[in-house]
Amino acid sequence: MTSTAIRNNWTLEEIQAIYDQPLLDLVYQAATIHREYHSAREIQVCTLLSIKTGGCPEDCSYCGQAARYHTDIKVQALLPTETVIAHAQKAKDNGSTRFCMAAAWREVRDNRDFDRVIDMVKGVNELGMEVCCTLGMLTEEQAVRLQEAGLHAYNHNLDTSEQYYKEIISTRNFDNRINTINNVRKAGITVCSGGIIGLGETHRDRISMLLTLATMPKHPESVPINALARVKGTPLEDNPKVDAWDMVRMIATARIVMPASTVRLTAGRIEMTESEQAWCFMAGANSIFTGERQTLLVTPNPGVSEDMQMLQHLGLQPMPNKKEVTAC
Template identity: 70%
Template sequence: MEIKNNWTREEITEIYNTPVMDLMYRAATVHRAHHDPQEVQVCTLLSVKTGGCPEDCAYCPQAARYHTDVKVHKLLPVKEVIESAQMAKASGSTRFCMGAAWREVRDNRDFDQVLEMVKGVNAMGMEVCCTLGMLTEEQANKLKDAGLYAYNHNLDTSEEHYEEIITTRTYDDRLNTLENVRKAKISVCSGGIIGLGEAHADRIGMLLTLANLPEHPESVPVNALVPVEGTPLEDQERVSVWEMVRMIATARIIMPKAMVRLSAGRVRMSVEEQALCFMAGANSIFAGDKLLTTPNPEVNADQEMFQTLNLKPRKAFKDASKPAVVFEQIPQH
């Protein structure tokens, strides 16, 4: 099956609305053509700077304007972050993602420290990912030079539904950041959240935008909203596993080579429900007990699930012709 970047809304709608068993079968077939179905990438996400964000994302407990239980903490020391990465690597993660609750990256001491974190984690032989908000091209290049492997910047939802969820930045701001990341030759990680009160047409619209980028994102996280008390979306109903399966399967069919990441919301899923998602083409998870500020299954539970389903963790840098930079040249911090 050829990789295409000129999908029509009608084509994606037709795939999305396929009877669910047929959809899963088709997605599983595409998945096997491009990936090892037994292999799942294990990633760990650490919040290196939590809370106090000036944005108004309706789902996010880190927005300063909402009254949630999130405790604000400033940027973690580099040494502490490196220690967390070492623990993640020891428990089987091959990608380490660092998140900071910033609207955008600013050229200051904090950013310099993040660059040190990137260098340190890269020196351990892990794929390093960051999610720091909006980025300029110059900042993306600095991250690349420090050894950044991937950058996460989710679209969240469709362009049409976006203003219902966020008013403090535009959809184009998001797309510009993805473009800057791509220009710096950093792997793109971009997906969205379902369960924000959007229509099925919005889910299809978000997938359409991702699949028609000049290059598909290497990683597409599919998140189910975890409603948090104190946020505008605190009363949203839980998304069903079949809605997750539909999103994952459609993403897999239209972006065959991407890693499709089963992300937030996994803590509420049984092993059986997660197995359906893997069957539908998900081949990446976040491990550890927390996803930024929302709960996530514990590492031991994941290890048991991997044994039950005969899954194996994917090695780091599997698709890269060579790692971002040569590890030995970077001093350990």
């Protein structure tokens, strides 16, 4: 039985009061709520693959895949479908239950590349994994096609607050993000949406971003919390490293205001110690991204063996495949 109600009528002041609590009180509250809705020992292991890399026309200040920035990231055309399915099978063999495919597009276009992505979604779905995509903006009709192919989740992060958004991206606006999320919802696909800290935003911006997520008619089923991965050649390459306690505070606040959501400890783990990641799990994070390539899209990330060793040290275990459990 859960005693903490799911609310969609949070105020900025309420979330601010939660966020500003003494850290240990905040983590204790989050850990208590986490145990009402989730198994405290289970962590969903996910794999993220860049199926089309670089050459993006957007100007997101944090992203090394933007064509206008001079980075060391190599442009890669859309991968063959069979290559993607092989990566998904290997991810499943390594314990991942969710496979996310990312393409560096501004928006989905109705062309042969999108047809190929549809085939990829069908193929990964047939492996019995949760299939997720992040492809940029999309229409409701495109979302319906993805849903019919078996897409489980669509990732479209808010990145930051509505107020600070224009300081980070000028090639689209905050409402474009919301519109895509609404299109995903209408198509019956689960929503994966969170943000990045370390962009130069204030604590108030972080709270405002959580407010937007927590006051949606239905909370995102998945909320990734990312620490800025500083990429050489981007405008934010010299930003300071995100403090691990800031990550803990964000994760704990997200867990309290969106208790049933999966809170994903995402980018930035490569710069966190095992102890710091343990604090994030205690605060309510119950998912990580891993992979044999030791990258998260185009930035460094811990590998499978390292992550499995960490989970073992902490007495945690990979979450079982929900689709297979349901089938049984």
